[in-house]
Every structure is written in structure tokens, then in C-alpha cells.
Amino acid sequence: MxxxxxxxxxxxxxxxxxxxxxxxxxxxxxxxxxxxxxxxxxxxxxxxxxxxxxxxxxxxxxxxxxxxxxxxxxxxxxxxxxxxxxxxxxxxxxxxxxxxxxxxxxxxxxxxxxxxxxxxxxxxxxxxxxxxxxxxxxxxxxYKYYQENLKGTTNKTAPTYQSEKKTTTKNVFVCKICGYRYETDALELPDDFKCPMCGVGKEYFEKL
Ligand SMILES: Cc1cc2nc3c(=O)[nH]c(=O)nc-3n(C[C@H](O)[C@H](O)[C@H](O)COP(=O)(O)O)c2cc1C
Structure with a gap:
């Protein structure tokens, strides 16, 4: 679906x-x-x-x-x-x-x-x-304003965002809604994956 x-x-x-x-x-x-x-x-x-x-x-x-x-x-x-x-x-x-x-x-x-x-x-x-x-x-x-203006800017400029990206060897998926980061060895998230922070499904996650 x-x-x-x-x-x-x-x-x-x-x-x-x-x-x-x-x-x-x-x-x-x-x-x-x-x-x-x-x-x-x-x-x-x-x-x-x-x-x-x-x-x-x-x-x-x-x-x-x-x-x-x-x-x-x-x-x-x-x-x-x-x-x-x-x-x-x-x-x-x-x-x-x-x-x-x-x-x-x-x-x-x-x-x-x-x-x-x-x-x-x-x-x-x-x-x-x-x-x-x-x-x-x-x-x-x-919510759209939060996603597009506030959160987008914060994620990209946060120092931790850069360093975490450089040091991890895992696949990193980030919730586009609330910014929650999930690291896994798997290439894809399971179909029933839900964001533990805001509850949205895997389709809201972006792979870094
Ligand atoms: C942008 C954003 C939207 C959220 N929307 C909801 C929501 O609608 N319902 C909900 O239960 N949690 C939502 N959350 C998650 C809660 O705010 C989060 O789990 C919080 O840490 C719970 O705090 P508490 O355990 O002190 O109640 C949202 C989080 C963010 C960042």
C-alpha cells in the first residue's frame, strides 16, 4: 500500500x-x-x-x-x-x-x-x-512549516548531525517528521516499522 x-x-x-x-x-x-x-x-x-x-x-x-x-x-x-x-x-x-x-x-x-x-x-x-x-x-x-522551515534548518546545521554521519558505519534512517535517528545494519526498514518518537510509519523515514 x-x-x-x-x-x-x-x-x-x-x-x-x-x-x-x-x-x-x-x-x-x-x-x-x-x-x-x-x-x-x-x-x-x-x-x-x-x-x-x-x-x-x-x-x-x-x-x-x-x-x-x-x-x-x-x-x-x-x-x-x-x-x-x-x-x-x-x-x-x-x-x-x-x-x-x-x-x-x-x-x-x-x-x-x-x-x-x-x-x-x-x-x-x-x-x-x-x-x-x-x-x-x-x-x-x-506541521508543514515545522518540517520545512524549522526542522530542516536545524538538522543540517547541527554539529552532531555532521559528526554522527561521518563516524557511523551503519545505515541511518531519519524520521522526516520529528528528526528521530535510527541506525541499523539492515539496508531497509521493516514494513511495520514505526517511529518510536512520533509514531509515523517507515514511509516517513529518509535514508542518509
Ligand atoms: C513534531 C513532533 C510531533 C509529535 N506529535 C505527537 C503526537 O501527535 N502525538 C504523540 O503522542 N506524540 C507526538 N510526538 C512525540 C512526543 O512529543 C514525545 O514522545 C514526547 O517525548 C513524550 O513526552 P512525555 O513522555 O513526557 O509525554 C511528537 C513529537 C514531535 C517532535
Whole structure:
């Protein structure tokens, strides 16, 4: 099956946040959609710590990222685990309705968990909107913008990118969506290969 048409689907760029007692959690996500005027859906990987916290606390916020978002913010929330590092250590935020709201975004949508649909990899969480605000008029970042402008530039200029490329003797596959690198002796990825970071299939991987 040629899945290339899936690349034509459009997404935004968000950080989904929640709070477990004193622990602030959050993850980068592109899979957010509005269902109706008071319901939104997010799709979160079952392995994400944020997913566990949202399912337990039944409350979360969608922070809508603008085009001028620092790539480091997206990486911190998109590659690290909330139960291993404090992702909020260098981030400006405030607690609203008991969930962390990141400063300098386009705005936020705060939800209570309304329903969920479990798949083998992801949980689709339906949220009932309880509070929301547009905090400025910056343009919201799209997934396409992230891939083409932000991530492309960062990958190519990062010093580690060069040195890793020179020293490895393995085949290196890079996720075009989130930048995850997978090294293997195999010439090709298996058909059922999924990105452990963002969940996309092998067709999104580029061989270096
Ligand atoms: C650009 C980008 C988009 C992502 N989109 C999603 C997404 O829609 N759903 C998801 O579950 N994870 C997504 N991820 C992966 C999570 O952000 C990542 O696994 C994170 O480290 C989980 O953190 P946590 O364990 O603290 O929840 C994305 C990552 C990146 C870099």
C-alpha cells in the first residue's frame, strides 16, 4: 500500500500539558482537531508519560505554538520524558485551572477528559473545553512549516548531525517528521516499522 497520500494531511503544532500533583508534564503533538464548538480531540501515544497523567487527572491544556517558537521548546517537549526531566525548568508558564499554560504562544484551550478511544499505539482523547484564550495574534505554526522551515534548518546545521554521519558505519534512517535517528545494519526498514518518537510509519523515514 502506498501511503504517501497521508503526507497531504494538514496539522498544527501544539504542546499538550497537564499536572500530576507537583509534577508538570507535557509533550509536543501535531494531532489535534476540533470536533464541535465545545469538543476537541487529541491523539497521544500510549507510551507518553503525558498520556498516563491526562488519563488519570482527566484534565489537559492545548498550547498552540506560533511560527516563532524556539525549536528547543519543541525538542524538549518532543524528545524528552516528563518523568525523567523537568521540561518546564527553562520555560515561562503559569498555572491556570490547575494545568500549566506556556507563555508566548498563540493561546490555549483547557479541557476536561470527556471520552477516549484506545488503539494499540495511541489513545484518542476527547476533551470538553472549559476555558480558552487567544493570547496574541501571532500566526499558528503548521506541521508543514515545522518540517520545512524549522526542522530542516536545524538538522543540517547541527554539529552532531555532521559528526554522527561521518563516524557511523551503519545505515541511518531519519524520521522526516520529528528528526528521530535510527541506525541499523539492515539496508531497509521493516514494513511495520514505526517511529518510536512520533509514531509515523517507515514511509516517513529518509535514508542518509
Ligand atoms: C513534531 C513532533 C510531533 C509529535 N506529535 C505527537 C503526537 O501527535 N502525538 C504523540 O503522542 N506524540 C507526538 N510526538 C512525540 C512526543 O512529543 C514525545 O514522545 C514526547 O517525548 C513524550 O513526552 P512525555 O513522555 O513526557 O509525554 C511528537 C513529537 C514531535 C517532535
Amino acid at each position: 502506498d501511503k504517501s497520500i497521508l503526507k497531504k494531511l494538514s496539522y498544527g503544532m501544539y504542546i499538550i500539558t497537564s499536572k500530576e500533583q507537583n509534577l508538570l508534564v507535557g509533550c509536543t503533538a501535531n494531532s489535534v482537531m476540533q470536533i464541535n464548538s465545545d469538543t476537541v480531540a487529541i491523539s497521544l501515544n500510549n507510551a507518553n508519560y503525558t498520556t498516563k497523567v491526562i488519563l488519570e487527572q482527566k484534565k489537559f491544556a492545548i498550547n498552540i505554538l506560533p511560527n516563532n517558537t524556539d525549536i528547543e521548546l519543541i525538542k524538549t517537549f518532543g524528545f524528552k520524558k516528563s518523568n525523567e526531566v523537568n521540561k518546564f525548568a527553562n520555560v515561562s508558564y503559569e498555572i491556570i485551572d490547575e494545568v500549566p499554560i506556556i507563555s508566548n504562544t498563540c493561546g490555549y484551550i483547557i479541557c476536561t477528559l470527556n471520552n477516549k478511544i484506545q488503539t494499540n499505539t495511541h489513545t484518542i482523547i476527547l476533551g470538553k473545553i472549559i476555558n480558552l484564550k487567544q493570547t496574541n495574534s501571532l500566526e499558528a505554526m503548521t
